[in-house]
Amino acid sequence: MKITKICCIGAGYVGGPTMAVIAQKCPQIQVTVVDLNEERIAAWNDENLDNIPIYEPGLDKIVGEARGRNLFFSTDVEKAIDEAQVIFISVNTPTKTFGKGKGMAADLKYIELCARQIAKIAKDDKIVVEKSTLPVRTAEAIKSILDNTGNGVQFQILSNPEFLAEGTAVQDLLNPDRILIGGDSTEEGAKAIQSLVDVYSNWVSIDKILTTNVWSSELSKLTANAFLAQRISSINAMSELCEKTGADVNEVAKAIGMDSRIGAKFLKASVGFGGSCFQKDILNLVYIAKSYGLNEVADYWEQVIIMNDHQKRRFSSKIVQTLYNTVSDKKITFLGWAFKKDTNDTRESAAIYVADDLINENAKIAVFDPKVSRKKILADLDYLESRNAENNANAILSFEDPYEACKNAHAIAVLTEWDEFAQYDWQRIYDSMQKPAFVFDGRNILNRPALEKIGFVYQGIGS
Ligand code: NAD
Numbered sequence: 001m002k003i004t005k006i007c008c009i010g011a012g013y014v015g016g017p018t019m020a021v022i023a024q025k026c027p028q029i030q031v032t033v034v035d036l037n038e039e040r041i042a043a044w045n046d047e048n049l050d051n052i053p054i055y056e057p058g059l060d061k062i063v064g065e066a067r068g069r070n071l072f073f074s075t076d077v078e079k080a081i082d083e084a085q086v087i088f089i090s091v092n093t094p095t096k097t098f099g100k101g102k103g104m105a106a107d108l109k110y111i112e113l114c115a116r117q118i119a120k121i122a123k124d125d126k127i128v129v130e131k132s133t134l135p136v137r138t139a140e141a142i143k144s145i146l147d148n149t150g151n152g153v154q155f156q157i158l159s160n161p162e163f164l165a166e167g168t169a170v171q172d173l174l175n176p177d178r179i180l181i182g183g184d185s186t187e188e189g190a191k192a193i194q195s196l197v198d199v200y201s202n203w204v205s206i207d208k209i210l211t212t213n214v215w216s217s218e219l220s221k222l223t224a225n226a227f228l229a230q231r232i233s234s235i236n237a238m239s240e241l242c243e244k245t246g247a248d249v250n251e252v253a254k255a256i257g258m259d260s261r262i263g264a265k266f267l268k269a270s271v272g273f274g275g276s277c278f279q280k281d282i283l284n285l286v287y288i289a290k291s292y293g294l295n296e297v298a299d300y301w302e303q304v305i306i307m308n309d310h311q312k313r314r315f316s317s318k319i320v321q322t323l324y325n326t327v328s329d330k331k332i333t334f335l336g337w338a339f340k341k342d343t344n345d346t347r348e349s350a351a352i353y354v355a356d357d358l359i360n361e362n363a364k365i366a367v368f369d370p371k372v373s374r375k376k377i378l379a380d381l382d383y384l385e386s387r388n389a390e391n392n393a394n395a396i397l398s399f400e401d402p403y404e405a406c407k408n409a410h411a412i413a414v415l416t417e418w419d420e421f422a423q424y425d426w427q428r429i430y431d432s433m434q435k436p437a438f439v440f441d442g443r444n445i446l447n448r449p450a451l452e453k454i455g456f457v458y459q460g461i462g463s
Pocket residue numbers: 009010011012013014015034035036037040077090091092093110113114131132133134162163164165166276277
């Protein structure tokens with residue numbers, strides 16, 4: 001089937017950028033991204049491209065080129081489903097906060113709602129594509145809902161997980177390492193797979209488009225995230241050992257990364273990984289393993305999360321200990337709140353947990369992040385429910401200017417690896433701070449010898 005109309009349900013971090021790139025690369029296909037969130041859709045439609053709801057380098061240009069031509073953002077979910085031949089489901093799949101599997105399993109409520117809505121609306125055959133990250137065998141549940149509640153039309157379900165990383169979403173989408181498409185081995189399944197292959201092959205070379213069965217595709221996404229996160233927890237575990245032994249984790253990472261079997265990427269020790277997916281997906285994997293009685297498999301992967309929690313807590317404890325065991329009423333400046341550079345996303349950012357620990361110690365946290373608003377910072381802390389909103393608001397000072405944020409601080413903690421932090425006038429910052437002036441570099445991005453020369457007491461991760 002030649003695809004001319006695509007609908008994507010969910011205009012979030014994945015749906016928005018992914019569909020913008022498909023629309024840019026396939027001007028012959030009409031792409032409509034729908035969402036229940038009116039504010040989000042209005043922002044995607046904002047004439048001023050600075051106001052689109054997701055900050056990703058290069059995304060504004062792509063949206064600007066395709067929007068109104070063959071890329072549309074709308075709240076009219078039913079119409080978009082009705083018209084499309086292919087429907088991507090790209091809604092959120094958060095960790096369950098209630099009932100069986102609370103704190104571990106993926107909450108598939110939004111996925112099921114999409115499936116029921118597609119079944120209700122569809123009056124001709126549709127290809128339904130799982131773009132969200134889902135537990136292995138979710139396609140079975142989607143198929144059952146579609147077949148049992150639909151209007152007698154045929155549905156093919158494909159799994160097409162997304163591997164983009166935030167901050168580099170546009171580059172990752174334009175030049176993916178691979179596109180993974182899982183589908184049924186039947187003739188109809190093979191046709192559906194081919195239709196999606198034809199969409200991607202407008203800009204991705206065919207040897208990078210991998211087709212598998214549905215379950216392999218679903219499980220490959222959870223596996224990829226588990227392996228990536230595991231590398232970070234592994235190097236972070238070594239960072240603590242480095243601090244005790246005089247080894248330097250940057251040197252260790254370089255030394256092992258030059259082994260082509262290990263590879264150099266994703267070996268940067270840090271205050272701990274954040275982001276909306278690593279923790280959620282590993283917890284989900286642990287839950288799935290346990291549900292099959294595979295306790296050793298579950299324990300193995302759970303350790304990645306345990307190590308990451310330890311790394312965040314270790315960072316806040318180190319700050320308290322170094323500041324003479326009290327941070328009460330001391331101003332501690334956070335450079336960065338986002339979970340990584342080049343994004344305004346703060347979900348599960350290590351900064352939230354480090355701030356929470358320090359606020360428990362009565363510290364005042366001054367935050368400067370080039371892309372994150374005070375409103376977002378307070379919402380992140382309120383979500384933890386450690387204290388009431390008023391107490392959070394009293395503990396957080398936010399600044400538009402990094403130098404103001406650092407003025408009179410007892411310590412600076414780098415929580416996000418924004419490039420600009422390394423370029424600051426650190427002498428000016430030093431002069432404005434309380435002495436001794438401490439820097440806790442949770443990302444190892446600052447120039448340690450230069451800072452020590454100025455007079456800072458510098459502590460990085462793993463050295
Ligand atoms: P998101 O929360 O940014 O966006 C999801 C959107 O879906 C929201 O705007 C929400 O309003 C909308 N939505 C929910 N239910 C809906 C419904 N029934 N009808 C219409 N709209 C609905 O989430 P995201 O970060 O884009 O992630 C989506 C999925 O992609 C998740 O499964 C995630 O694990 C996966 N993923 C995310 C990333 C990432 O970098 N964020 C990368 C790869 C995969």
